[in-house]
Amino acid sequence: MVAVQSRLDRLVRPTFGRHLLFALGAAVVLLLLSSQIGAYDDYNLTAVAIFAVAAAGLNLLTGLNGQLSLGHGALMAIGAYTASLLLKDHHQFPVIVVLLAAVLSTGVIGIGFGYAAARLRGPYLAGATLTLAVAIPLPQVATRYKSIFGGESGLTVAPSSPPDWLGADFPPERWLAWIAFAAAIVTMVLLANLLRGAPGRAFKAVRDNEAAAALAGINVARTQVLAFVVSAACAGLAGALLAYWTGVTAPAGFTLALSLQLITAIVIGGLGSLAGAVWGSLVLVFVPLLTSGMASRLSLPSSVADNLPLAIYGGILVIAMLVAPHGIQGALRRILAYGRARWGNTPGGGQKGVVDWDDPAPDT
Amino acid sequence: MKSVMGGNALRIRAIAIVCLAGLLAACGTSGDNSSGTNTASAPGITATTITIGSTQPLTGRAAPGYSEISPSSNAYFNYVNDHGGINGRKITYYYYDDGYNPTNTASLTRKLILEDKVFAMFSALGTPTHLAVVDYINSQKVPDLFVSSGCNCWNDVSNHPYTFGWQPDYTIEGKILGQYIQKSLGGKKVGYFYQNDEFGTDGVKGLDAQLGASSVPDASRQNYVPTNTNIGPQIAALKASGAEVVVSFSIPAFTALALLGAAKLGYHPIWVVSNVGSDVTTLTGLLKNFSKGAVGGALLGGMVTDAYLPLTGDSANPWISLFKGIHDKYVSNLPWDANVLYGMAQAYTFVQAMKAAGRNPTRASFVKALETTKLNGGPGLAPYGYSSSNHLGFLGVQIYTIAADGTQTTTGPVYTSSDSGPISQYSGSASTPPANGIP
Numbered sequence: 001m002v003a004v005q006s007r008l009d010r011l012v013r014p015t016f017g018r019h020l021l022f023a024l025g026a027a028v029v030l031l032l033l034s035s036q037i038g039a040y041d042d043y044n045l046t047a048v049a050i051f052a053v054a055a056a057g058l059n060l061l062t063g064l065n066g067q068l069s070l071g072h073g074a075l076m077a078i079g080a081y082t083a084s085l086l087l088k089d090h091h092q093f094p095v096i097v098v099l100l101a102a103v104l105s106t107g108v109i110g111i112g113f114g115y116a117a118a119r120l121r122g123p124y125l126a127g128a129t130l131t132l133a134v135a136i137p138l139p140q141v142a143t144r145y146k147s148i149f150g151g152e153s154g155l156t157v158a159p160s161s162p163p164d165w166l167g168a169d170f171p172p173e174r175w176l177a178w179i180a181f182a183a184a185i186v187t188m189v190l191l192a193n194l195l196r197g198a199p200g201r202a203f204k205a206v207r208d209n210e211a212a213a214a215l216a217g218i219n220v221a222r223t224q225v226l227a228f229v230v231s232a233a234c235a236g237l238a239g240a241l242l243a244y245w246t247g248v249t250a251p252a253g254f255t256l257a258l259s260l261q262l263i264t265a266i267v268i269g270g271l272g273s274l275a276g277a278v279w280g281s282l283v284l285v286f287v288p289l290l291t292s293g294m295a296s297r298l299s300l301p302s303s304v305a306d307n308l309p310l311a312i313y314g315g316i317l318v319i320a321m322l323v324a325p326h327g328i329q330g331a332l333r334r335i336l337a338y339g340r341a342r343w344g345n346t347p348g349g350g351q352k353g354v355v356d357w358d359d360p361a362p363d364t
Numbered sequence: 365m366k367s368v369m370g371g372n373a374l375r376i377r378a379i380a381i382v383c384l385a386g387l388l389a390a391c392g393t394s395g396d397n398s399s400g401t402n403t404a405s406a407p408g409i410t411a412t413t414i415t416i417g418s419t420q421p422l423t424g425r426a427a428p429g430y431s432e433i434s435p436s437s438n439a440y441f442n443y444v445n446d447h448g449g450i451n452g453r454k455i456t457y458y459y460y461d462d463g464y465n466p467t468n469t470a471s472l473t474r475k476l477i478l479e480d481k482v483f484a485m486f487s488a489l490g491t492p493t494h495l496a497v498v499d500y501i502n503s504q505k506v507p508d509l510f511v512s513s514g515c516n517c518w519n520d521v522s523n524h525p526y527t528f529g530w531q532p533d534y535t536i537e538g539k540i541l542g543q544y545i546q547k548s549l550g551g552k553k554v555g556y557f558y559q560n561d562e563f564g565t566d567g568v569k570g571l572d573a574q575l576g577a578s579s580v581p582d583a584s585r586q587n588y589v590p591t592n593t594n595i596g597p598q599i600a601a602l603k604a605s606g607a608e609v610v611v612s613f614s615i616p617a618f619t620a621l622a623l624l625g626a627a628k629l630g631y632h633p634i635w636v637v638s639n640v641g642s643d644v645t646t647l648t649g650l651l652k653n654f655s656k657g658a659v660g661g662a663l664l665g666g667m668v669t670d671a672y673l674p675l676t677g678d679s680a681n682p683w684i685s686l687f688k689g690i691h692d693k694y695v696s697n698l699p700w701d702a703n704v705l706y707g708m709a710q711a712y713t714f715v716q717a718m719k720a721a722g723r724n725p726t727r728a729s730f731v732k733a734l735e736t737t738k739l740n741g742g743p744g745l746a747p748y749g750y751s752s753s754n755h756l757g758f759l760g761v762q763i764y765t766i767a768a769d770g771t772q773t774t775t776g777p778v779y780t781s782s783d784s785g786p787i788s789q790y791s792g793s794a795s796t797p798p799a800n801g802i803p
Contacts, residue, residue, distance in 0.1 A: 152561035154492060246466060246470040247500055
């Protein structure tokens with residue numbers, strides 16, 4: 001037992017330290033960056049951080065545990081409504097309390113859906129989670145219990161104002177960016193540790209072959225439920241942050257399109273990697289901004305110009321999948337693997353001069 | 365180095381010019397700022413331009429019809445720009461597609477205010493979408509003009525001093541429709557068919573205030589949500605309740621669905637439809653589309669509705685001939701319908717307000733001017749109601765009926781009201797546009 005413990009420590013500690021160091025570095029960079037750019041860029045970076053949290057959770061579920069969820073937009077809605085209900089009628093709660101409450105409520109609901117999901121496979125699982133996406137943010141629910149959920153127009157969320165010691169002129173956008181960065185970094189560190197430990201290996205074992213995993217002594221169903229709960233909690237956190245970011249929680253903000261956007265993010269970014277979730281979120285936020293700018297610069301009839309941003313966006317996604325079928329992170333890994341093969345230094349034990357395209361690179 | 369110095373010198377010169385202009389303005393004839401030189405008096409206003417912005421559903425479920433509004437406003441602005449602009453300033457109008465999704469509205473509104481640095485928000489469309497940003501816009505002290513929604517939530521002077529509505533709110537509309545039913549359709553059993561959000565419930569509030577809540581039983585109050593197109597059960601319930609008059613606070617697609625559903629059941633009540641869902645051009649298209657060509661505009665025969673702008677088919681009206689002319693020249697790719705008229709009329713109101721604010725307004729002085737200056741004349745049938753205690757635009761509507769061939773006929777005078785006050789007949793005469801079409 002003691003031996004196992006010490007071996008665990010040896011395994012975990014350096015990794016944990018490395019993750020922490022990386023997180024600290026990211027925090028410093030983001031802090032400096034956010035202070036240099038304008039309020040609008042801060043606002044967009046906040047969106048990246050929010051989507052990164054949700055996409056990281058989804059990537060854990062889909063990329064690493066093999067459960068496809070089309071319902072993460074609905075889980076975000078649960079987090080967002082939890083936050084908005086807490087802040088309703090000008091109730092003042094510290095941000096941290098609101099965020100934790102959203103994580104908790106979504107996590108609890110995630111247990112229920114996790115159990116259901118663990119019994120389903122492939123298209124049936126996708127179908128079940130699709131129901132979730134369509135059913136939870138149903139305007140009918142919000143309008144039926146209008147006094148609670150505010151109907152179609154939703155619940156407004158008061159912004160979290162920056163603390164006084166930052167000065168009166170401190171932009172609220174930057175303050176929200178800091179909150180979202182902190183949430184994203186904490187989430188990433190926790191997820192990275194989880195994935196580097198026994199649960200992470202169990203996730204992947206179950207994904208690759210359920211029978212083999214069961215034979216190896218892994219409780220398949222429990223592993224799947226755990227993955228679903230962690231993933232749901234991430235979505236809940238992202239949903240609560242989104243409520244602050246948008247300023248309103250309404251059914252129209254949580255359509256099926258949101259769930260599909262998250263899937264897009266992890267596929268474009270790179271399935272099964274936390275860094276991929278970040279790349280995907282950057283694409284999700286900045287490419288539409290770019291395309292809408294491009295479309296408005298061309299003088300086209302409105303029927304074309306209105307739909308052009310979506311068409312360009314779709315085109316970029318198609319090209320990205322053709323060029324980098326393993327997502328951005330996959331492409332980066334290939335470039336790295338190529339570099340390693342070319343210039344020596346092959347830590348994976350690969351042969352010098354041979355590119356191992358299926359390099360089992362670390363998942364974080 | 366040289367370029368840096370050049371930049372500084374330029375900046376100093378610019379500051380000097382601004383200071384000088386400020387001094388001149390201060391020395392001007394006792395506060396009359398309509399003469400003098402143009403200055404960059406506020407964010408979004410330069411000596412030669414005024415920049416404003418909007419969020420609109422250009423794609424998605426709210427796009428049909430509504431996506432015509434902002435290009436039409438822009439057409440009127442282009443017309444004004446081609447005729448010298450406002451005090452020599454050209455109007456630049458940015459409108460972005462939010463797909464009727466509040467999350468997009470939130471981010472695009474920040475883009476307009478923080479990055480595009482617009483002077484004011486203009487004509488932003490939708491109740492749920494605009495509710496998402498109304499606090500933010502007011503916290504930034506940006507004028508939030510003429511929200512394209514009849515929710516009475518825009519008339520909240522103490523919490524949202526920078527926000528102004530434009531079209532009559534749905535409660536006022538409900539009251540005036542209710543009065544028509546009392547006067548002209550008295551004694552008939554009334555039923556409601558309404559959208560289950562602020563649009564529908566505000567309308568019902570006005571109807572109940574006029575007709576008395578107890579006069580319409582629960583069985584005759586049917587609602588729908590815009591995401592569910594199966595409204596057969598509601599129409600069947602209305603038929604079963606024996607309603608002879610059905611008041612419909614519905615968007616065009618659901619007005620068409622309700623008419624088709626009722627016709628299928630052999631149910632032919634008198635339809636009284638809110639202005640939002642009664643545009644003949646839009647409805648005829650929808651009816652043909654939904655019935656695969658089996659039914660057309662004939663189903664609209666006998667419909668009662670109301671208007672706060674002249675009717676698009678009234679070619680003798682000088683406002684219609686002005687706006688139709690601009691439509692034909694600048695946005696002829698759009699159908700000439702009520703949405704186009706709406707966008708142009710809103711743009712006209714903006715130019716009126718801009719002129720009223722003087723040559724070099726700030727954001728605050730602009731809002732003050734809109735509250736205190738009477739805007740004379742305008743495309744509305746009733747005058748504007750803007751004051752320091754009221755941020756609603758037009759306070760009145762006129763009833764009109766639609767014949768089976770699509771002809772629209774106004775009936776009775778223009779009535780005005782407020783959410784809680786009585787209905788009164790508007791006695792003023794209709795205004796005519798200035799000769800050049802610019803206020």
